[in-house]
Amino acid sequence: MSSAWREQWIEAVSKIRSDLGYENSAQQLRDLQKTGLLKLTDLHEDPAKFFEAHRLLARHAPQLGPGFWIRFTVHYNLFAGSVLAVGLPEQIKQLETIQKEGLLGCFGLTEKLAGVNSGGVVHTVADWDDKTQEFVLVSPDVGAHKNWISQGLVGDLAVVVADLRISGKRYGPHAFLMELRRNGQPVPNVELGDMGRKTVGNDLDNAWIAFHGARIPHSALLRRYADVQPGNGGTYISKAKGFTNMAMIGQRLFTGRVAVAWAALTFTRKLYDMTRGYSDNKACWAPKGTSSLTSVPQLNNLYTQADATLKKLEDYVGACERELSACLTKDEVPPIALQEAIACAKIAASETSIDLCFRLKQDVGSYALMGDTGFEQMDFLQACKFAEGDSRILMQKLARDRVKHSEAVGSSQEQALTADLQAALKQGGKAWDTNFEKVYDLAWQVVARNMEKLAPGSTVRVPCGLSKL
Numbered sequence: 038m039s040s041a042w043r044e045q046w047i048e049a050v051s052k053i054r055s056d057l058g059y060e061n062s063a064q065q066l067r068d069l070q071k072t073g074l075l076k077l078t079d080l081h082e083d084p085a086k087f088f089e090a091h092r093l094l095a096r097h098a099p100q101l102g103p104g105f106w107i108r109f110t111v112h113y114n115l116f117a118g119s120v121l122a123v124g125l126p127e128q129i130k131q132l133e134t135i136q137k138e139g140l141l142g143c144f145g146l147t148e149k150l151a152g153v154n155s156g157g158v159v160h161t162v163a164d165w166d167d168k169t170q171e172f173v174l175v176s177p178d179v180g181a182h183k184n185w186i187s188q189g190l191v192g193d194l195a196v197v198v199a200d201l202r203i204s205g206k207r208y209g210p211h212a213f214l215m216e217l218r219r220n221g222q223p224v225p226n227v228e229l230g231d232m233g234r235k236t237v238g239n240d241l242d243n244a245w246i247a248f249h250g251a252r253i254p255h256s257a258l259l260r261r262y263a264d265v266q267p268g269n270g271g272t273y274i275s276k277a278k279g280f281t282n283m284a285m286i287g288q289r290l291f292t293g294r295v296a297v298a299w300a301a302l303t304f305t306r307k308l309y310d311m312t313r314g315y316s317d318n319k320a321c322w323a324p325k326g327t328s329s330l331t332s333v334p335q336l337n338n339l340y341t342q343a344d345a346t347l348k349k350l351e352d353y354v355g356a357c358e359r360e361l362s363a364c365l366t367k368d369e370v371p372p373i374a375l376q377e378a379i380a381c382a383k384i385a386a387s388e389t390s391i392d393l394c395f396r397l398k399q400d401v402g403s404y405a406l407m408g409d410t411g412f413e414q415m416d417f418l419q420a421c422k423f424a425e426g427d428s429r430i431l432m433q434k435l436a437r438d439r440v441k442h443s444e445a446v447g448s449s450q451e452q453a454l455t456a457d458l459q460a461a462l463k464q465g466g467k468a469w470d471t472n473f474e475k476v477y478d479l480a481w482q483v484v485a486r487n488m489e490k491l492a493p494g495s496t497v498r499v500p501c502g503l504s505k506l
Contacts, residue, residue, distance in 0.1 A: 055101040059242035063191040067139035077117040077132040084362040095303035099411030104241035116142030143192035150180035163199035174248035189244025226251040293425040298386035301421040305390040349495040381487040387421040392500035432480035451482035
């Protein structure tokens with residue numbers, strides 16, 4: 038990644054606007070990708086450039102809000118990244134044409150009653166029709182409608198995750214690269230709807246999608262690890278050794294969590310910088326003349342504490358990125374320990390950013406109420422909180438994984454919480470829910486342990502949003 042590229046990218050994204058309808062916002066991404074500055078294959082070929090592009094774009098989030106950044110990462114990470122993860126070489130080759138023509142894609146995983154919380158279980162069905170050698174996509178009910186699909190109203194293409202069925206037998210979630218829109222209109226038997234107006238990011242379209250017997254060709258199945266052999270009703274062929282097809286589709290969650298962690302930290306850095314620029318020059322009454330708002334003790338101390346905390350988190354997320362990038366370039370699945378560390382990075386970065394920005398808002402007076410200060414875009418961090426796995430859901434998983442093991446791992450507090458929950462679970466019933474505070478306390482202990490292991494000295498205090506009520 039050269040300094041020349043970096044300057045070109047900075048210049049290109051400096052022109053992005055958020056005061057546009059979602060169709061014009063999408064056109065900005067079409068134009069940006071056609072420059073070729075960031076290739077749709079850079080996630081594997083140059084992951085450092087991929088993550089830096091996300092960081093540099095996130096610098097504009099206090100002015101732009103979350104809309105364009107989400108649009109960008111959905112296209113480059115979730116859509117193109119899924120093709121890279123589970124597509125054949127000839128399917129990956131299609132990304133060149135997609136980029137050259139400025140086509141946009143979306144990622145259809147989450148449903149009204151399924152998503153990250155369900156463990157990737159989906160209810161959209163892809164039935165194999167051996168006679169026509171097509172897959173037939175069906176949403177059995179409203180709960181199976183794809184939900185909150187960013188770029189779904191303007192996307193030309195989609196990677197859709199559906200339960201593959203052959204002669205009535207289920208083979209689990211698989212990814213399909215399909216045409217979503219043709220000549221500006223949805224393809225036959227695909228219904229699209231708008232999720233509605235949001236608090237921020239209304240330059241981004243969020244859609245619900247329903248399938249009513251939409252037919253897609255055999256070539257739509259991303260077939261690196263699984264295929265259907267036509268004839269005699271169709272035969273399922275698994276090429277996955279020691280892992281599920283859904284696990285490979287889920288690879289994008291790891292890159293997405295690192296990108297989201299960086300976005301949260303970058304937003305927070307920028308908001309603090311903008312506010313410091315104001316407070317340094319804001320005159321306040323003092324017993325002897327005037328002083329700056331920055332000199333108010335609690336605000337001055339907050340600036341110091343926030344800088345130190347952000348530095349710790351940047352060190353940790355950077356360590357996660359370096360280890361993940363090594364896996365990406367080798368086309369390897371991240372080891373379990375790194376997967377856990379990345380989940381911890383996403384939790385710590387997004388929740389601490391929410392904490393720090395909320396505290397800043399409380400101490401700069403009426404400035405935080407003004408437009409164009411960045412505070413009006415703080416729901417960018419709310420999007421970071423639930424993107425690629427809500428913080429609470431990830432913490433539940435960290436705690437559940439920890440109580441499955443009795444090894445003397447972590448601090449004495451972590452070991453004590455683990456023992457308490459193991460004992461409580463023997464009682465059955467709703468023991469897990471009853472002890473929810475201990476669950477989240479244990480999860481934070483796991484976060485702290487991972488941070489200290491990967492980047493010694495990077496541990497931070499429990500964010501206010503995760504502390505006890």
